[in-house]
Amino acid sequence: MYQIKTEQFSGPLDLLLQLIENQKLDISQVSLAQVTDQYLAYLDEVKDISATELADFLVVATKLLVIKSKILLPQTIDEEEDSAEELEAQLKIYKDYQEASKIIEKIIGQKRFSFSRERIAFQFEPAFSPPPQLNAKVLSDVFGEILKRIEYVVSLPQKVMERTVSLREMVTNIREHLREIGKTNFYQVLKNAKSRTEVVVCFMALLELIKQGEVVVKQKGVFDEIMVESIKS
Amino acid sequence: MSIENQIESLLFISHKPLSIKELAKLMSVEIEEIKNALAELEKKYETRAGGIKLLKIDDKYQMATAGDSGEIVKKFIKSEMTGELTRPSLEALTVIAYRGPISKAELEIIRGVNCSLILRNLLMRGLIEAEEDKKKAVTAYRITFDFLKYLGLSKVEELPDFEKLNRNNNLEKLLQGVENINN
């Protein structure tokens, strides 16, 4: 399998873009589906990804799976059109700005810095000149407001963690679905899926099972039902 | 003395960017007159292409040394400016430079990652500034003169492909789509 350098990506779109470019593909739903496995493999391998970023990487992972499922199972998922087109469009736009950022990096790299004066260019005697309306009460009020704002800033990493944890739970659900799907018809399971997320979870589970060689998937024709057979049973 | 010359004097001595509004108030002159004089001044500085530049961000102006003198001025004032930026910072700054004033939500759609921490970091470094849009009740971010000085440009409009990246039609569509999902 293609080896991904364990470098720090500036975000999930950056990773996705590099995977696509490494294979010399254009951005399309088909190419997104093609790199989905590598994308997931990267998420499995990389250890130093921060909690903040992991949440965003996982969001894109689910979108990728929706796209992949859409291409492989065109008859089951038709309301996912938007999500797939959205990621494709998002990635194209991101590419534009990422390329621009490389140009900006070069411009800065030329070190053609401009400078402005830091003090007023005028000789005058500094004199104590307090704001007329200011008093101690105003100061304590203002400080109180600053502290309130800080409360939010301090809680920020916590909020990100919570989001990541809920996404992690989803991944755990996949493992649970693994057993179930191994013994049943995949199409049946999909039919019962209540949300887009559940569809994705099921599909992810199926892909994992195939990868691990626990099941084989059979389909007679393009629009026929997909039969899942467990190899071990 | 002409309004143009007075503005030039003020921009020369000032240690901070001055807005059209501030200038109008200081000089007790109509906004329109200030705008016209500034447009003239801008043109002159551009044509002269001398050692002093007139920088512009939205309705604010500041004088600065030309990028070509960067090295010698840096040495003279013993500045420690390196222009070093991490990739995520660079990406965020690029998007804000081309599309500012821009909301956090919009920036995050383009970058695909949560940008709370990076925005805070750039605010503390003085490379971007935040402004409350009271009508829409959102915070808008734009680059500062300090970042413009990293680039050695007079205004963001001088960035390559500015027109295209400033108004990206695909993005407008995408943004609408995301708003719909969020609602």
Next chain:
Amino acid sequence: MSIENQIESLLFISHKPLSIKELAKLMSVEIEEIKNALAELEKKYETRAGGIKLLKIDDKYQMATAGDSGEIVKKFIKSEMTGELTRPSLEALTVIAYRGPISKAELEIIRGVNCSLILRNLLMRGLIEAEEDKKKAVTAYRITFDFLKYLGLSKVEELPDFEKLNRNNNLEKLLQGVENINN
């Protein structure tokens, strides 16, 4: 870049007059070349008759505002030096009052924005003072005795709710958290 432009940049950024010798040394250029470039520059400034003048005092050169702008320049300085503080300045002053002596970095972490310009303004108005912390090799800021007196207090501990506001859990967490990130 032309020597003339570089000289113009240096004269613009410098707070004191520069001699031909100084310029020659700074730029590693022959005295003659500097002289010629300066002569050109002088001619240009004279012809332009704009808001900036190029003054020659003995063998030293300096840029200054044109004489006619004197009044408006004074008005600008007065507006900078007097009157009420802007909201960002007020916040910075408050943090320095309750948490001083405090470094610029800490102040910026608490406020979440760059404070360079504000600190300079508060220093200029005599509301705060800077002090070198030799152990940590950083500059620390505190409010001045004049300002304390103006508030009718004899020490910062007399500020309303000083104990409660000075020791705040979230504040400590914030300052610590950022230290951890930096390490």
